[in-house]
Amino acid sequence: MTKHIFVTGGVVSSLGKGITCAAVGMLLENRGLKIALQKLDPYINVDPGTMSPYQHGEVYVTEDGAETDLDLGHYERFTDAVLSKDCNYTTGKIYREVIRKERAGDYLGSTVQVVPHITDEIKAAIRSLDDDATDVIITELGGTVGDIESLPFLEAIRQFALEVGRANVLFIHLTLLPYLRASGEAKTKPTQHSVAKLREIGIQPDILICRSEQGFDEGMRAKISLFCNVEKDAVIDEMDVEHTIYQVPVELAEQGLDDQIISRLRLETPKPLDLTAWNAMIERVKSPKGSVRIAVVGKYIELHDAYKSIYESLDHAGIANEVAIDLVKVQAEDVVDRGAAALLGDVDGILVPGGFGDRGIEGKILAVRYAREQGVPYFGICLGMQVAVIEFARSVLGLEDANSTEMDLVTRDPVISLLDEQQQITDKGGTMRLGGYKCRLGEGTRAADAYGRAEVVERHRHRYEFNNAYRQRFEENGAVIAGVNPDRDLVEIVEIADHPWFVGVQFHPEFKSKPIAEHPLFGAFVRAAMHRRDAEKNGAGGEAVNDERLERV
Numbered sequence: 001m002t003k004h005i006f007v008t009g010g011v012v013s014s015l016g017k018g019i020t021c022a023a024v025g026m027l028l029e030n031r032g033l034k035i036a037l038q039k040l041d042p043y044i045n046v047d048p049g050t051m052s053p054y055q056h057g058e059v060y061v062t063e064d065g066a067e068t069d070l071d072l073g074h075y076e077r078f079t080d081a082v083l084s085k086d087c088n089y090t091t092g093k094i095y096r097e098v099i100r101k102e103r104a105g106d107y108l109g110s111t112v113q114v115v116p117h118i119t120d121e122i123k124a125a126i127r128s129l130d131d132d133a134t135d136v137i138i139t140e141l142g143g144t145v146g147d148i149e150s151l152p153f154l155e156a157i158r159q160f161a162l163e164v165g166r167a168n169v170l171f172i173h174l175t176l177l178p179y180l181r182a183s184g185e186a187k188t189k190p191t192q193h194s195v196a197k198l199r200e201i202g203i204q205p206d207i208l209i210c211r212s213e214q215g216f217d218e219g220m221r222a223k224i225s226l227f228c229n230v231e232k233d234a235v236i237d238e239m240d241v242e243h244t245i246y247q248v249p250v251e252l253a254e255q256g257l258d259d260q261i262i263s264r265l266r267l268e269t270p271k272p273l274d275l276t277a278w279n280a281m282i283e284r285v286k287s288p289k290g291s292v293r294i295a296v297v298g299k300y301i302e303l304h305d306a307y308k309s310i311y312e313s314l315d316h317a318g319i320a321n322e323v324a325i326d327l328v329k330v331q332a333e334d335v336v337d338r339g340a341a342a343l344l345g346d347v348d349g350i351l352v353p354g355g356f357g358d359r360g361i362e363g364k365i366l367a368v369r370y371a372r373e374q375g376v377p378y379f380g381i382c383l384g385m386q387v388a389v390i391e392f393a394r395s396v397l398g399l400e401d402a403n404s405t406e407m408d409l410v411t412r413d414p415v416i417s418l419l420d421e422q423q424q425i426t427d428k429g430g431t432m433r434l435g436g437y438k439c440r441l442g443e444g445t446r447a448a449d450a451y452g453r454a455e456v457v458e459r460h461r462h463r464y465e466f467n468n469a470y471r472q473r474f475e476e477n478g479a480v481i482a483g484v485n486p487d488r489d490l491v492e493i494v495e496i497a498d499h500p501w502f503v504g505v506q507f508h509p510e511f512k513s514k515p516i517a518e519h520p521l522f523g524a525f526v527r528a529a530m531h532r533r534d535a536e537k538n539g540a541g542g543e544a545v546n547d548e549r550l551e552r553v
């Protein structure tokens with residue numbers, strides 16, 4: 001029978017609940033269990049796809065094309081769990097289904113209420129991941145205990161435990177022990193209140209994971225145990241990690257969290273914990289052989305979470321190539337005001353990520369121009385590919401007015417235009433070209449070099465595409481159409497032949513990178529940047545290189 005772990009949060013938000021869930025999943029998987037991960041978000045949007053990254057950070061896209069919470073990115077980076085649209089439910093998605101059923105007459109005769117109708121629907125969402133093959137489903141509850149909007153979810157998991165039997169469910173509560181400098185100690189009172197609040201709802205946590213700056217001693221552990229009614233060895237100390245979030249599972253394992261979970265849920269595991277590969281990866285993070293400067297030119301640059309998967313993917317490529325990524329975050333609008341040379345003059349590689357709308361677009365185009373003209377390795381992702389196409393059209397093809405119809409509906413040269421199937425779509429939610437699609441790679445291209453194969457599947461999230469009417473002119477003038485969707489002949493990858501490394505992709509490779517398996521394109525980009533760094537040091541640079549010559553510096 002499938003067992004369930006519910007992870008709630010208390011005291012404050014942003015405690016790293018997503019990372020903790022991912023770490024728990026990683027440890028259980030390492031012990032030989034098959035796990036599934038899921039996030040329940042109490043906000044009313046049906047999914048985060050319609051929210052600004054400033055509100056919610058990046059939108060993470062699953063293989064089956066769901067626009068989801070960025071915590072799912074942590075789940076996929078830490079584990080091998082396959083994530084789908086059933087892995088993220090919001091209040092909006094739950095209510096939409098209940099209201100649909102009400103209109104269809106499914107509840108004919110009844111008054112439709114939060115209990116039982118909404119709570120039943122939440123329980124169905126949790127059960128949707130239950131198949132015979134899965135040993136443990138880890139469900140993270142977004143928000144903080146005490147929020148009005150969290151209540152139906154907490155009530156649903158309380159009922160759920162009753163229905164499947166308390167022995168088959170584990171409640172983990174994550175809290176904060178704030179450190180008060182004046183008294184020189186971490187305080188337990190907010191944690192006590194948070195647990196009291198949970199118990200009021202009918203949930204007694206089995207395991208408490210306490211986030212703290214400095215850790216705590218046995219006396220503190222005993223105190224938390226006593227006041228929160230949680231056994232001493234189930235009070236886990238999750239101290240701030242020094243180097244990387246990938247240390248979190250190791251820290252939790254050192255305190256026996258995996259054993260705790262396994263014995264409390266009476267799980268049978270075929271394997272003891274083996275963190276050899278994981279620890280080797282952490283060692284590489286701790287002792288890089290040099291660094292490489294990568295500029296990310298975007299419009300949500302102030303908020304780290306807005307480009308979470310991109311930054312993680314760069315780090316993964318850094319780990320694989322034993323370099324630290326020295327990230328230079330550049331606000332696209334500043335490139336217009338201050339000039340590309342001033343902001344990008346000392347970087348080894350330039351990346352323009354995805355985005356929507358026209359703010360910052362001209363700055364991104366200037367960044368592309370600088371990369372193209374100066375031979376700086378360039379990696380364009382989604383909108384970053386589209387601006388590279390616009391820049392090439394304007395500068396190389398001489399089409400001064402070239403643009404995307406997203407930015408200029410009446411441009412004379414719409415080199416990027418709306419996908420055919422998008423013409424009639426007016427609704428904004430969940431209507432883009434989303435999820436995994438095939439891309440066939442052109443022989444001898446940088447992309448094919450990097451992937452080492454002829455066809456790949458990558459995830460998408462866009463409405464606009466390369467306008468095939470311009471394809472021939474691009475190819476005749478030094479651009480390489482390096483990847484195409486074989487079913488619909490959509491351009492997926494554009495490169496520039498006479499350049500050290502210039503690759504723009506219509507898809508989002510950052511959703512498939514892992515700390516122990518760099519993404520091939522991020523890897524090749526970082527190696528190209530390392531090559532540039534070394535060539536600059538030696539006074540050379542700028543000449544075209546193939547990836548073999550970029551192998552391990």
Ligand code: GLN
Nearest residue numbers: 354355382383462463464
């Ligand atoms: N706004 C562009 C489009 O919709 C790019 C999308 C993106 O970068 N994710 O096609």
